[in-house]
Amino acid sequence: MGSSTALRELQRELENKANDLSKLQKDIAKNHQVRKKYTIQLGENELVLKELGLLNEGANVYKLIGPVLVKQDLAEANANVRKRIEYISAELKRLDGTVQDLEEKQNSKKEAIFKVQQRIQSLQAGKAKA
Known part of the structure; x- marks a missing residue:
């Protein structure tokens, strides 16, 4: 296999790895967006729980279901609200794990790209000498 063929192969490999890295980065960004949404929801629900804690035992509580306010037991x-907080917290924990996994994959993909770039440079340096 000639050096120009090897160079083309390495460039193709580099392009594939770069595309994979781009996909990983998009997934990470998407996960961060979802995490942000859940973090906001968690804050809102914790605030609701705090407000519910301020009410007297016999206070009227209403829940919005569609366009209607329905009376609900305190x-x-x-x-x-506690169940919702539990669910959101579990989702945040799951998302953290997913993001960590994606970031590890991203780092190894970056290393692989760097190695291919080094091989390309050494092959080009060898060509320049010849």
Whole structure:
């Protein structure tokens, strides 16, 4: 295999790895967006729980269902908000794991790209000498 063929192969490999890296970066950005949304929801729900904690036992609590406000038991409202916080917290934890995994893949992909670039440079340097 000639050096120009080897160079073309390496450039093709570099292009494929760069495309993979780009996809990983898009996935990471998408995960960060979803995480941001969940973080906002978590803050809102924690605020609701705090507000519910300020109410007296017999206070009226209403839940918006579609266009209608429906009366809800205070204990039930508390339980629902706590469940929501649990769910959102679990999703955030899952997303953190996913992002960490994607970032590790991104780092190894960057290393692989760097190695291919070094091979291309050494092949080009060899050609220049010849």
